[in-house]
Amino acid sequence: MLEELCRTAVADLRLLGAAVSLHSSSGAEAIAAVSDEAIRGVEQLQLDHGEGPGRAAFTAGRPDLTSDLAEIDGRWPGYAPAAREAGVGAVYAFPLQLGASRFGVLTFYSDRARQLDSAELAACLFVVDQVTETLLYGETTSDEWRPEVPRSLRFRTEVYQAQGMVMVLLGVSLVDALARMRAHAYVTGVDLDEVALDIIAGKTQLERGNDP
Amino acid sequence: MISSTQLSDLFVEVADTLVDDFDLVLFLQRLSEHVAAVGEASTVGLMLADHRNELRFMAATNESGEILDLLQLQNVEGPCLECFLSGEPVINVDLDGSRDRWPTFAPVALGLGFALANAFPMRLRDTVIGTINVFAGRDVSLRDDEARVIQGLADIATIAILQERTIARAEALTEQLQSALNSRIVIEQAKGALATTEGVSVDAAFELLRSRARANRQRLVDVAAEVLDQG
Helix, strand or coil: CHHHHHHHHHHHHCCCEEEEEEECCCCCEEEEEECCHHHHHHHHHHHHHCCCHHHHHHHHCCCEEECCHHHCCCCCCCHHHHHHHCCCCEEEEEEEEECCEEEEEEEEEECCCCCCCHHHHHHHHHHHHHHHHHHHHCCCCCCCCCCCCCCCCCCCHHHHHHHHHHHHHHCCCHHHHHHHHHHHHHHHCCCHHHHHHHHHHCCCCCCCCCCC | CCCHHHHHHHHHHHHHCCCCCCCHHHHHHHHHHHHHHHHCCEEEEEEEECCCCCEEEEEECCCCHHHHHHHHHHHCCCHHHHHHHHCCCEEEEECHHHCCCCCCHHHHHHHCCCCEEEEEEEEECCEEEEEEEEEECCCCCCCHHHHHHHHHHHHHHHHHHHCCCCCCCHHHHHHHHHHHHHHHHHHHHHHHHHHHHHCCCHHHHHHHHHHHHHHHCCCHHHHHHHHHHHC
């Protein structure tokens, strides 16, 4: 569950809170999960003001990390003072994405200005992977929130190429293309990487079937 | 060896890294080509480390499946991995004599016709953010001055990625690396989609993306995103 992932990250990194918001390309946004109800209001501030690190991260497709909300030189003139008043000192927003498939944003909040070191950032990115995986698959295969646990979302380059091919061949979204490839891998007992290589080589045709 | 014309091209490209719509992936692609020019008749691949310290493909002079395979193989063993872990360059290693050192990697590289392997670190102080791999045929070992130039190009690549001479904060590094890694994924997805739409190989699809980017003066990743939008 997304809430569980948020809560665990907050506890382990000693943060104020975390929130997952989903964004659609048409601009609609909704809060999907929060580490606790108190942080919901803080996350809502971004939606209310129509600006903030989450939107910036989503639009740019790159993390937007502000270690001191007091030192941002006029960025977010509506949102920043409101967030500081709500007790936020630093905000770290990570887009939830897999290439061109963009789902939303995972935002971590600190109650004081704080620079994250590389170990803490790696930990954040691990949670980002887990949340992305949950949104893609409906579950995460990584039970433990520890950076050493491998395997989720570790794709060969060719998996992305095959994903693009299947998207066009079957006329489905990138996300559905990946789901079809995974299903095919599961049913045939073949590694996803191998399925991708076979698709590129033209050795495998995924069938137009009923969508799950 | 790199000619002065190529060098001045390179300087112009490096200056381009300072503008807003700087195309990082294209820059790394062209830098790989410049490195290949130094070594002559070599194949060059550039890998970047992600937050799990896994090396991910970012650019190459040859994007064929075989080369991608050779590059990605090195997450387990190979000159690239040694270089990444040690932070030291690996230079002019004879592949035929390296079957014990790289029992999986060496035969694959030899099978593709390569005789020598090199790997240069992309370093930021104590951190190695990636490596540049140079694979060459028999008579093409790198001279000392060529190796120095290639290391210089690797350092330029690091600067281009980090956009600041010294990154005081790990956060800035994370933003840049995550952006670069995701851009590459968008491009790979678009290669697949375009290959299918146009009925060509993924390599040919990449060239189509490059020419479209050049013609429209767009970044590669933006052209790629448009291709996928229509998909």
